Amino acid sequence: MTAAREVAEAAERRDVRNRWYLTAPALIIIMLAAIGPLFIMVVYSFLGKGDYGGVTAAFSTDAWFGVLLERDIFDDTLGFADAHMIIFWRSVRLAGVTTILTLLLGFPTAYFITTRPEKQRDIWLFLVTIPFWTNLLIRTFAIQELIRRDGIINNVLTGLGIVDEPLQMLNTDFAIGLGMVYVYLPLMVLPIYASMEKLDFRMVEAGYDLYAGRLAVLRRIIIPLVKPGIIAGSILVFIPALGAYVAPALLGGGRNMMISNLISLQFGQGRNWPLGAALSITLMAIVMVALLVYVRNASRSSARAH
Amino acid sequence: MWQRGVAPLTAGNATCKLAAGFTSKNKTQDLILAGDRMVSAAAVEAKNVTKIFGVGQDGVRALDRVSVTIRENEFFTLLGPSGCGKTTLLRLIAGFDFPTEGEILLYGQDIAPLPPYKRPVNTVFQNYSLFPHMTVGQNIGFGLEMLGKPKAEVDARVTEMLRLVRMEELRNRKTSQISGGQQQRVALARALAPQPKVLLLDEPLSALDYKLRKDMQIELKRLQNETGITFIFVTHDQEEALTMSDRIAVMSKGHILQVGSPREIYDHPAERFVANFIGETNFLKGDVAGIAGGKADVRLAGGTAVAATLPEGFAPNGGVTVVIRPEHAQVAPAGGRATLNGTVENVVYFGTDTHIHLRLDEGGEFIVRQQNSRDRPVTVVQGDKAGVLIGDNVAQVLRD
Amino acid sequence: MAAATKPFIVNRMPGFGTMAIAVFLMLYLPISLLIIFSFNERESLAVWGGFSWRWYEAAWQNRDIKDAAFRSLWLAGFAATIATAAATLAAIATTRGKPFLGMTTVYAVINMPLMVPEIVTAVALLIFFAWIKVATGYTGAAYLVAAHAAFCVPFAYLPIRARLESMDATLEVAAADLYASPWQAFRRITLPLLWPGIIAGFMLAFVISLDDVVITEHIKSAGMETLPTYMLGQLRRSMSPEVNAVSAIFFLLSVVLVTFFFFLNRKK
Numbered sequence: 001m002t003a004a005r006e007v008a009e010a011a012e013r014r015d016v017r018n019r020w021y022l023t024a025p026a027l028i029i030i031m032l033a034a035i036g037p038l039f040i041m042v043v044y045s046f047l048g049k050g051d052y053g054g055v056t057a058a059f060s061t062d063a064w065f066g067v068l069l070e071r072d073i074f075d076d077t078l079g080f081a082d083a084h085m086i087i088f089w090r091s092v093r094l095a096g097v098t099t100i101l102t103l104l105l106g107f108p109t110a111y112f113i114t115t116r117p118e119k120q121r122d123i124w125l126f127l128v129t130i131p132f133w134t135n136l137l138i139r140t141f142a143i144q145e146l147i148r149r150d151g152i153i154n155n156v157l158t159g160l161g162i163v164d165e166p167l168q169m170l171n172t173d174f175a176i177g178l179g180m181v182y183v184y185l186p187l188m189v190l191p192i193y194a195s196m197e198k199l200d201f202r203m204v205e206a207g208y209d210l211y212a213g214r215l216a217v218l219r220r221i222i223i224p225l226v227k228p229g230i231i232a233g234s235i236l237v238f239i240p241a242l243g244a245y246v247a248p249a250l251l252g253g254g255r256n257m258m259i260s261n262l263i264s265l266q267f268g269q270g271r272n273w274p275l276g277a278a279l280s281i282t283l284m285a286i287v288m289v290a291l292l293v294y295v296r297n298a299s300r301s302s303a304r305a306h
Numbered sequence: 307m308w309q310r311g312v313a314p315l316t317a318g319n320a321t322c323k324l325a326a327g328f329t330s331k332n333k334t335q336d337l338i339l340a341g342d343r344m345v346s347a348a349a350v351e352a353k354n355v356t357k358i359f360g361v362g363q364d365g366v367r368a369l370d371r372v373s374v375t376i377r378e379n380e381f382f383t384l385l386g387p388s389g390c391g392k393t394t395l396l397r398l399i400a401g402f403d404f405p406t407e408g409e410i411l412l413y414g415q416d417i418a419p420l421p422p423y424k425r426p427v428n429t430v431f432q433n434y435s436l437f438p439h440m441t442v443g444q445n446i447g448f449g450l451e452m453l454g455k456p457k458a459e460v461d462a463r464v465t466e467m468l469r470l471v472r473m474e475e476l477r478n479r480k481t482s483q484i485s486g487g488q489q490q491r492v493a494l495a496r497a498l499a500p501q502p503k504v505l506l507l508d509e510p511l512s513a514l515d516y517k518l519r520k521d522m523q524i525e526l527k528r529l530q531n532e533t534g535i536t537f538i539f540v541t542h543d544q545e546e547a548l549t550m551s552d553r554i555a556v557m558s559k560g561h562i563l564q565v566g567s568p569r570e571i572y573d574h575p576a577e578r579f580v581a582n583f584i585g586e587t588n589f590l591k592g593d594v595a596g597i598a599g600g601k602a603d604v605r606l607a608g609g610t611a612v613a614a615t616l617p618e619g620f621a622p623n624g625g626v627t628v629v630i631r632p633e634h635a636q637v638a639p640a641g642g643r644a645t646l647n648g649t650v651e652n653v654v655y656f657g658t659d660t661h662i663h664l665r666l667d668e669g670g671e672f673i674v675r676q677q678n679s680r681d682r683p684v685t686v687v688q689g690d691k692a693g694v695l696i697g698d699n700v701a702q703v704l705r706d
Numbered sequence: 707m708a709a710a711t712k713p714f715i716v717n718r719m720p721g722f723g724t725m726a727i728a729v730f731l732m733l734y735l736p737i738s739l740l741i742i743f744s745f746n747e748r749e750s751l752a753v754w755g756g757f758s759w760r761w762y763e764a765a766w767q768n769r770d771i772k773d774a775a776f777r778s779l780w781l782a783g784f785a786a787t788i789a790t791a792a793a794t795l796a797a798i799a800t801t802r803g804k805p806f807l808g809m810t811t812v813y814a815v816i817n818m819p820l821m822v823p824e825i826v827t828a829v830a831l832l833i834f835f836a837w838i839k840v841a842t843g844y845t846g847a848a849y850l851v852a853a854h855a856a857f858c859v860p861f862a863y864l865p866i867r868a869r870l871e872s873m874d875a876t877l878e879v880a881a882a883d884l885y886a887s888p889w890q891a892f893r894r895i896t897l898p899l900l901w902p903g904i905i906a907g908f909m910l911a912f913v914i915s916l917d918d919v920v921i922t923e924h925i926k927s928a929g930m931e932t933l934p935t936y937m938l939g940q941l942r943r944s945m946s947p948e949v950n951a952v953s954a955i956f957f958l959l960s961v962v963l964v965t966f967f968f969f970l971n972r973k974k
Contacts, residue, residue, distance in 0.1 A: 023812050023816075025792040026816055026859050027796075027815055029855050030819065030856050033855065033856035034818060034831075037827075038822070038826070038827075040830065040833055041830045044833055105729050108729075111719060112725075126968055128733070129964055130964050131734070133913060136917060137941075138957060139736070141949070141953060142736035142737050143736055145736070145740055152739055154752070155752040182733075185729070200435070201716065207448075208421065209401075209427075209497075210423075210449035211423045211453050212423055214719060214720060218719065221437060225439060240823070250941055260823065260920075264828075264829070264924065267924065276829055277829070280829050283825070284822060284823065287822075287823055291821060402716050403716075404714065
């Protein structure tokens, strides 16, 4: 008896060991070139800033202070870092607006695809997926071309006489928002579609049968049952939008920065690596919180369904 | 005479009450049995309704010029095999789909322009379609909520309905946490709560096990009796149809083949399909010798003649097929008075009855069903020569 | 006497169809214009001057572009290969059999790059590699390969794992019953069936690597441009319609890959 069990246990231990060996390459690569460096960054955030970039070996909390506060150069008082505040607020605001707009546009789109006959649906999904797989830079660039002063929209508007002067659309918050909506729209459509596809439309029929009009059916039956998809889509849009780099870089010009541009600046002209590290960790923290809220919400709604 | 003005088609305006003070439907029963068909109002009328799915060559004719009148307060069943169009017709009445041609009238008014949420018609779905994100109570109250009833009224009605289907303690349970039979009752309560004029039931009992189904059949019949709501019931189970219905419409391949009371359908099937679909039947070929007073004198292949009833408006001559139910014939000694003669092929004991399978002398099979009673036991055995005695008026001539 | 009014269709929501079509048009309008104007005779990006291949020719002659394109391609190839190989092994280890201690951690680590904002990874790597550069003096391409391989792993992992999970686990048991060793079972049964998933994972990783701009931009050494970083540089300064032509080609590549991907999924 025990001999057999020993053999079985040895085999199991060997199996587990083998599995660790198998996952090792992936783990090593990721630890080295993705996660490990994060810890180094934490360390750096507590160091002093070097004169030409880089860090000094001295411990300092200046960086963390610098995230939110700044010392007034004239009277040396501590006040809120207005420039940073504006950037944080812009990032949160734009990410929020992007999420809402993609939701308003993406929900009917997902619904449309779901209500196509089976054979057609693949084609529509295909059409949504192509922009999704197209280079982010190209997509953002396409928007830039559209809204520049000498771009197509302005040409049409001035040509038709609707406006006298070309509109200033580029290098504004509007441009960044537009770019992000354009880029992240497929990320909202696909999760909502995944949820809607599972919706039993007989329940919609039951709703109509019981005197619910179109709006009531939407509000009371369709949306509640598709909520997991809506939440997933919202997270999938909000988080990347919050940390967006390319859209504000190309569409906002140098002035309308978002958090990621601010971070990037610290490692370039700003020459404040510790501050950059601190800002990065702050961004990560916000993202983690958002993810946590999502995971808690997702598990709670699936628990409710059972 | 029932008066029916142009009543506004809102569900709140029903003449039926629940729980207390039910409108009795007995008056209607008497009138129907008296054969006075014009008396009670038509609740639902289909006029030459055709429904084609798809286009052109691939089009499927789910319903083909179907016309039927369903009366107020009756328990009407659409019976047929899957694909016959019964569910399609139900969905057209509910409003989930629209007829390609033809009209559907509700109390005389064309309901084509009305979407489902404006029709005082409610449906019990085959898979119940309960809203999973709402409790039992919320499901039941949903229709009334949508109609804008005040909360107090909705709550009161929900309590009433829960008592009606005996599920008071499950009010706050999520619908995913109750059993199939309970879900079925919730679906029923949900559809009855807004007091519709017509209740549509789409094979609601098909997912239940035997005992539960039998119980629910009695429940449904009782409910229909008490509330006086017109029930339109769809099923493929002929036994269900026979036990519950006031009238049955037998359907096949998009056509209504025959409409009548269970007894009429069973005893006097007009079409081969109807005869075959419902119960067991014997088919015999014969020639019409003469027609007198609505009955035909049919000379059977064996030589003897039987008096057979004719379907309405059918006056054939020449070759016909007649049908005879196994329990309407008797085994008799060969020769003599026997209508047909043959050899006993098989005697099958069924507990309550015995089926005697005979091979007729002139070819073909005949089954006689005899109840196993003490004083008149079955005496024939396999191999015996025996005869079949067919009385007058038990044979029915088929339209085809 | 058919109904003269509009029939009620259950799953139609008023306005949704129009909005959806508008969305689809909006999704393709900017890119379509971009592609159209890549064939513009004139340098303008708004005024049409006639059809011409000139920008494509210019792009073809441009050494910087060719350099960057080449680098992008081999970088993506290397990174995707490494990532797919590692992901395949990891997927096999984490999908079959009993969950072992620490498996959830492994799963979390593998999927981490998906959850961390790109800029954060970018600067973290910047710091880390800067430190290594100082310590060893190496400024080669290995940094790029390592970084790309790392963030490509989760993208390769997910399709492979999905494919593995949808595969019938009893097939391997049947193989074992028929005297196959684990390696043989893997080679003859699992691998062939897993192949579409591996290819899907590789393609996804390849595209993700090609696409990357944020991380590459921050960790690249001087002169090591990939196509996206080159384009970013161009777009920040003057505009050159060659970038249009390059974008159009890039887009075509995406279409080809997505089509391939879709057919791969369909065959399943």
